[in-house]
Amino acid sequence: MADIRITQLDFSDLYGWPNDDHTEALAVFTETCGIQQDDDWRKLCDLAKRGPKARPFFEEHFLPLFIEDGTDMLFTGYFEPEIEGSLERGGRYLYPLYAMPPDIERGMPWLTRREIEYGGVLEDRGxxxxWLVDPVDLFFLQIQGSGRIRLPDGTVRRVGYGGSNGHPYSSVGQELIRLGKLQPHEASAGRIRSWVRENGIEGTDLLRVNDSFVFFRPVNEVPPEKGPIGAMNRSVTAGRTIAVDPDLTPLGAPVWIEKEGVTPMRRLMIAQDTGSAIKGAQRADIFFGTGDQAGRAAGRIRDPGRMVVLLPRDRVFAMRQRLRQ
Incomplete structure (x- = not known):
């Protein structure tokens, strides 16, 4: 891991901090804070659930830390797709969405995407x-990690992340740029989809540059009005949840983001999710919601900026004491 540099900031250093809706952020924080086991987090969670004034709560009990590892900040977006599918194979429904095979040892590399799709190793195993209509939709559903399947009778089934084949994620967009098929400013999710569909077998085969293959599980316990299940086994919230690298940002922590780009964003988010492509101290994926509109918004995001993690004051003081010893 690269050298980590941590700089303590003041809340006055956070651009736009006074203008955010801290009450909304506090409500999202309470959705997952009870999962954290450490005493400092549990105490703050108990206090948060008593309904304090939101902005003073964060300012009095947390300290902002800017964590760097030598890489530039990159914000991207993700969403929950809603895809046409069926519970039975036939007709237009030809592309299977798989559950995790029981013989895969979690955390250990298994077959690559190419080996799985060409080898037929998952067929006839129940x-x-x-079954989906479009293999490109299936691929992007794996990137998002969760989604809704709209069945022919109009009902919807939700699926969530069930595991993976243990191989790292590789970007199809970066491969298209490397091959000279797209310019860097063109590599949005929508443009990548279009290129793959327009190029037939060549396009579909290009998807296999990503060795990672994601499996799913049925999600029946989440009400339709709630977001999909994130890494903390709770629903994520559009516009307030980010996916982070949990090795550098604690899950459940408040995180102040300063996203630049065409649509700047200054907002207190909660780190409630992870992703195979989300690695590094200054890397975050913003959850935009469910459906096509959310997908278009998420697909346009590839922006610089800064994110600042809020940690409990007691934890930061303890870190300082250890460094002095």
């Missing part, structure tokens, strides 16, 4: 959760 692992199919649904």
């Amino acid at each position: 692992l199919e959760l649904a």
